[in-house]
Amino acid sequence: MLQEEKLQQFLDSALQPPAIKTSEPAERPNSPPLYSSPLDRAIDRHPLTVAPETPIAQVLALMNPMRVSCRLYGEKPHALPSPTKRSCVLVVEDNRPIGIFTERDIVKLTTVAACAVGLTIADVMTRSPITLKQSESQDIFTAIFTLRQHQIRHLPVVDEDSRLLGIITREAIHEALQPVNLLTNLRCAADVMTKDVIWAPKTASALDLAELMVKYRVSCVVIVEEPTQHPQRAIAPIENYQIPIGIVTERDIVQFHALELNLSEIPAARVMSAPLFCISPADSLWSAHQSMQRHCVRRLVVVGSHGELLGVVSVTSLPQVFNQSEMYGTIELLQQAVDDRASQLQEANELLQQEILERQRAQEALRQAHDDLKKQVEERTAQLLESNELLRRDIIKRQRVEEALRRKQACLKNQAQQLEQTVRKLQQTQTQLVQTEKMSSLGQMIAGIAHEINNPVNFIYGNLSHARHYIKELFQLLELYQQHYSEPVSEIREAAAQMEVDFLVEDLSKIMSSMQVGTERIRQIVVSMRNFSRSDQSNIKLVDIHEGLDSTLLILQHRLKAHGAHPAIDIIKEYGNLPLIECCGGQINQVFMNIIGNAIDALDEEIQKGEWARRDGKNLPPSNPSSPVTFPTITIRTEVVGGDFVAIRISDNGRGIPEEIRRQLFDPFFTTKPVGKGTGLGLSISYHLVVEQHGGRLECVSEAGRGTEFAIEIPIVSCH
Numbered sequence: 001m002l003q004e005e006k007l008q009q010f011l012d013s014a015l016q017p018p019a020i021k022t023s024e025p026a027e028r029p030n031s032p033p034l035y036s037s038p039l040d041r042a043i044d045r046h047p048l049t050v051a052p053e054t055p056i057a058q059v060l061a062l063m064n065p066m067r068v069s070c071r072l073y074g075e076k077p078h079a080l081p082s083p084t085k086r087s088c089v090l091v092v093e094d095n096r097p098i099g100i101f102t103e104r105d106i107v108k109l110t111t112v113a114a115c116a117v118g119l120t121i122a123d124v125m126t127r128s129p130i131t132l133k134q135s136e137s138q139d140i141f142t143a144i145f146t147l148r149q150h151q152i153r154h155l156p157v158v159d160e161d162s163r164l165l166g167i168i169t170r171e172a173i174h175e176a177l178q179p180v181n182l183l184t185n186l187r188c189a190a191d192v193m194t195k196d197v198i199w200a201p202k203t204a205s206a207l208d209l210a211e212l213m214v215k216y217r218v219s220c221v222v223i224v225e226e227p228t229q230h231p232q233r234a235i236a237p238i239e240n241y242q243i244p245i246g247i248v249t250e251r252d253i254v255q256f257h258a259l260e261l262n263l264s265e266i267p268a269a270r271v272m273s274a275p276l277f278c279i280s281p282a283d284s285l286w287s288a289h290q291s292m293q294r295h296c297v298r299r300l301v302v303v304g305s306h307g308e309l310l311g312v313v314s315v316t317s318l319p320q321v322f323n324q325s326e327m328y329g330t331i332e333l334l335q336q337a338v339d340d341r342a343s344q345l346q347e348a349n350e351l352l353q354q355e356i357l358e359r360q361r362a363q364e365a366l367r368q369a370h371d372d373l374k375k376q377v378e379e380r381t382a383q384l385l386e387s388n389e390l391l392r393r394d395i396i397k398r399q400r401v402e403e404a405l406r407r408k409q410a411c412l413k414n415q416a417q418q419l420e421q422t423v424r425k426l427q428q429t430q431t432q433l434v435q436t437e438k439m440s441s442l443g444q445m446i447a448g449i450a451h452e453i454n455n456p457v458n459f460i461y462g463n464l465s466h467a468r469h470y471i472k473e474l475f476q477l478l479e480l481y482q483q484h485y486s487e488p489v490s491e492i493r494e495a496a497a498q499m500e501v502d503f504l505v506e507d508l509s510k511i512m513s514s515m516q517v518g519t520e521r522i523r524q525i526v527v528s529m530r531n532f533s534r535s536d537q538s539n540i541k542l543v544d545i546h547e548g549l550d551s552t553l554l555i556l557q558h559r560l561k562a563h564g565a566h567p568a569i570d571i572i573k574e575y576g577n578l579p580l581i582e583c584c585g586g587q588i589n590q591v592f593m594n595i596i597g598n599a600i601d602a603l604d605e606e607i608q609k610g611e612w613a614r615r616d617g618k619n620l621p622p623s624n625p626s627s628p629v630t631f632p633t634i635t636i637r638t639e640v641v642g643g644d645f646v647a648i649r650i651s652d653n654g655r656g657i658p659e660e661i662r663r664q665l666f667d668p669f670f671t672t673k674p675v676g677k678g679t680g681l682g683l684s685i686s687y688h689l690v691v692e693q694h695g696g697r698l699e700c701v702s703e704a705g706r707g708t709e710f711a712i713e714i715p716i717v718s719c720h
Helices: 002-013 056-063 103-110 140-150 170-176 206-216 250-258 285-295 324-375 381-484 490-499 501-532 545-555 585-608 682-693
Strands: 088-093 096-102 154-158 164-169 199-201 220-224 244-249 299-303 309-314 541-543 570-574 581-583 613-615 618-620 633-641 645-652 697-702 708-715
Touching: 056 088, 056 103, 056 250, 088 164, 096 103, 096 154, 103 206, 103 250, 140 154, 140 170, 164 170, 199 206, 206 220, 206 250, 220 309, 244 250, 244 299, 285 299, 324 381, 381 501, 490 501, 541 545, 541 585, 545 585, 545 633, 545 645, 581 585, 581 708, 585 633, 585 645, 585 682, 585 708, 682 697
Parallel strands: 199 220, 570 633
Antiparallel strands: 088 096, 154 164, 220 244, 299 309, 541 581, 613 618, 633 645, 645 708, 697 708
16 A cells, blocks of 8 residues: 555656756857857766765665655655756765766666665676766767767766766757757658667566666667567567557656665556657657657657557757757858859959950050051051951950950859858848747746746645644644643643743744745746746747736846835736737747846836935935836736737836937847847847737837837737
8 A cells, every 4th residue: 555655646746747957058258159069068067976885775865856755654754865866876986986876777776686775886886987088179079979989878077187077968968069950850750760669568567667678778668559479679560560658768667666666566557658749750850859848758759650669769869960060060061152152253353354454455456556557548548448347346346245244243243242141141040049049948947947846835835734734733632731721730831831822822823824825926936937938939829918928027026126226117017808819929928028128128227327216115206307107117008909919018118219229129139238238139039029920010119208118919810
């Protein structure tokens, strides 16, 4: 019965989607270019390390934080482990790595009849791990080559004295090599999928699955409908194909082992992850990458037209084609083509100059001949007329040739200008892709934070009602004692007087109510963070505009509050009755973030100039007494326009925007902010998302001294 309760708690906790980790650093003005692929971006500087004499049980607890969060009632609490699950532990001595212990080693331990009770990490670790020395000549592609050469998933990094600096994993390399390859739409899942897949029936036990992983050295087993043969590799004729229904990974086995469950009694149907996320072999690798991001999974099952198992595509196989070097190799080829074309144009211009010189020399010779002919006009009149006619024809021919040469030169100049415009457009597109990737990473980071906060908050929130009930019963028991033992002994009376029992009873109820209100507030914040960080940024779905606005305001709440001499910025919501609209929720949230953030920047600039001030906890009026509003304010209005569009108007009562600046607001790279504080792409990308992506309208209405309003109109029914 205890085993069943542990299993159910693990399955309940597994329903929460995993957080997506991102290690992409914020862009700095002096940061190195992306094409350099520095090794530092992929190094985890804080790996999990233990001493050789550490007990194996303590190592398992450090690698599996769920061992504490899933503790049953009545069990003794363990020491709190690291809040992040780790796939490996480095064994160090004098800060030098002497061994490594991974999840695959844990799976091996589960297949041994006698468990590793009483052993230390030095007894089971893999000794003398492969390491990489950090130097200026080493880059991220050296780490990729080392991982592939030795077929490992963890690579410790050491300095010249072999002291540990950090660790590199394939996941970290995959995140460091963003943005993804532009050519992945030309590659399909069949090019990189693992065809030799280990499968097992749903009646197999978890111990059988662990033994299969150890035997074939794989990290997952696909669960299929009951086969006619014993578990084997997925190599079968079409009439005997297997239908996949679930999947079990090494991490699942590790987590069940951490719960101290009997793996031989747990069927695969109970532990497998279902339903499966499947793709066809003809799907592009970009589609596979987006599907993994959308469903927060690391593996996709490749199935045929009949639903049969063909292979598996994992996130570790994607870096082979999601390679940054291929993208920049393509850009270098384009640049080389431009250079070659420019070189050809230069050679053509030199030939034209030579031809022009030759024509000028010919004309000079003709003029000289004409002068000579004039001297002989009396003697050779007939010959002169004939020669003049020939010369006239030759001059006309030369003029036509020169005109053709001028047209050709103009055409070549026009082509050179077009090539230059193409290069600028490529640079602009690349910058916009980087900005979009930053917003995507921000959404993923917020989603991960919301998930990590949600688990402990739900645990506290779920236990508050029980705690309130237990306290109520204790109070009732205390009242019964007071009723039946109205004259307690002197020692109890002194203790009750010292503790102030009546005040304790009254104050404890207030404390429980405050805790209830606090946990409710945290849950509302987590819901708003999840709404803002939608994972369906490229999918058209029904979206509540008010929900997106509220989520954006919650993310920017820290910039709206008063602090020190900085007054608070008031938010006025005049929401209309809006229907759900068909749009990409994540992209619309990005537009709200850009526009509201710019409004806050404008008001902050006026506050720094002394337009508003704060004293004794109150906002003071601006220096301009004719202003109708006496405090910095952002107003958001929503309404339905014409029955087909939803209008969102975001306005502030700042100084406004002059006409010469307002004409350039939506131009790429145009900004009035100081260097390092703005890229000039926020409003340009917002205009692209609203107008080109959703078929809507984005306008700015502003006058100097009268504030600024941005009007967004989005069709209720998507036109795409």
